[in-house]
Amino acid sequence: MQYYNNKTLVYINGDFIKATEAKADMYSQSLHYGFAAFEGIRAYKTHNGTRIFKAREHFARLKRSCALAGIPFNWDTEQLMRDTYKLLELNQLKDAYIRPLVICDPNMSLTAPAGVSVVICAWEWAAYFGDKLLRLMISSYQRPNPRSTPVEAKLSGHFMNAILASTEAKSKGFDDALMLDHQDKVAAAPNANIFIERDGRLYTPKTGNILPGITRRTVMELCRVLDIEVIEKELTAIELKNADSAFLCGTAAEIVGIQSVDSIIFPQSWNESIGSVIQRAYKNVVLEKVNYEVII
Missing domain, CATH: 3.20.10.10 (D-amino Acid Aminotransferase, subunit A, domain 2)
Known part of the structure; x- marks a missing residue:
C-alpha cells in the first residue's frame, strides 16, 4: 500500500512539510529501542463535513501514554487537534486514518529522553479487515x-x-x-x-x-x-x-x-x-x- 506521494504533507513540531523531505534521526531512541508513543485515529466524511472521531480522547490518551512511559509531552492537545484538521485539509483527505507519533531525541542510553518530537501523518485507509467475517x-x-x-x-x-x-x-x-x-x-x-x-x-x-x-x-x-x-x-x-x-x-x-x-x-x-x-x-x-x- 502506498501511504504517501510527492505531494503529501506531514506535520512535524508545528510545521507542515512534504513527506518525501521528512527526516528521522539515526540515533533516535525510538528507532533503536522502540521507545515512542502513538495513536490511531479516524476521520470520516459526514454530512457535517470531515469529522475526526473522538479526537480529544485520542490525544488525551497519547499524553497519558507518554506520562506512563516517562516520555516528555509538552504540546497543547487542543492545538494538536486543530493542526490535525489542517493536515487533512492540506492533503485533501475526507476519510482518513491519522497517526500521531511522539519520537524521542537521540539517546543511546536506557534512560528517559530529554527531548521529543511530535509527528502526525494521515492517509486514505478503508476498514482494516474489510467487510468479511x-x-x-x-x-x-x-x-x-x-x-x-x-x-x-x-x-x-x-x-x-x-x-x-x-x-x-x-x-x-x-x-x-x-x-x-x-x-x-x-x-x-x-x-x-x-x-x-x-x-x-x-x-x-x-x-x-x-x-x-x-x-x-x-x-x-x-x-x-x-x-x-x-x-x-x-x-x-x-x-x-x-x-x-x-x-x-x-x-x-x-x-x-x-x-x-x-x-x-x-x-x-x-x-x-x-x-x-x-x-x-x-x-x-x-x-x-x-x-x-x-x-x-
Whole structure:
C-alpha cells in the first residue's frame, strides 16, 4: 500500500512539510529501542463535513501514554487537534486514518529522553479487515505481562509482540490472531479488543492485562443506550469457543465479526447477532447519522 506521494504533507513540531523531505534521526531512541508513543485515529466524511472521531480522547490518551512511559509531552492537545484538521485539509483527505507519533531525541542510553518530537501523518485507509467475517487462531504469543510494561499505554515497542502474533496467524492461513494474557485468559487481537456474545449478553476481558481501547469504550456506551448488558470478566479460551458469536473492535478495525476461532465456527448468524447491531449503530455514530451527543 502506498501511504504517501510527492505531494503529501506531514506535520512535524508545528510545521507542515512534504513527506518525501521528512527526516528521522539515526540515533533516535525510538528507532533503536522502540521507545515512542502513538495513536490511531479516524476521520470520516459526514454530512457535517470531515469529522475526526473522538479526537480529544485520542490525544488525551497519547499524553497519558507518554506520562506512563516517562516520555516528555509538552504540546497543547487542543492545538494538536486543530493542526490535525489542517493536515487533512492540506492533503485533501475526507476519510482518513491519522497517526500521531511522539519520537524521542537521540539517546543511546536506557534512560528517559530529554527531548521529543511530535509527528502526525494521515492517509486514505478503508476498514482494516474489510467487510468479511474473520477466521482467527489463538496465538502462541501472549500479551505482555502488566508487571513488565505499562500495558495501558499505546507504545511502539509493544507492537513487536502484535506483529509476531499476526504474522504467525497469517502464515498458517488465518486472517489474524487472538492473544491470551500471561494467565492464559483471553486478552485481545493484535490490534483490536474482543467481545463475545452468550445468551443475549456481551462479555469482554476486564482491564488490567489489555489496552482498554477507545472503540471498546464506545461499544460499551452504545450498549448502555441500547440496553444491552455488558460484563467485564476474565474469559477462558473454552468460554470463547463456546460463545454464540464474537466480534473485534478498534479504530482501524471498527466493528468486525468473527466467524471462527481455531476453526471452531460460532453457531449464531452474524446478521442476527448483537455484534451486527453494534456494527450498524457504530457506523451511524461515526458518520453522524444520529445525534452523537444524545447517543453517547
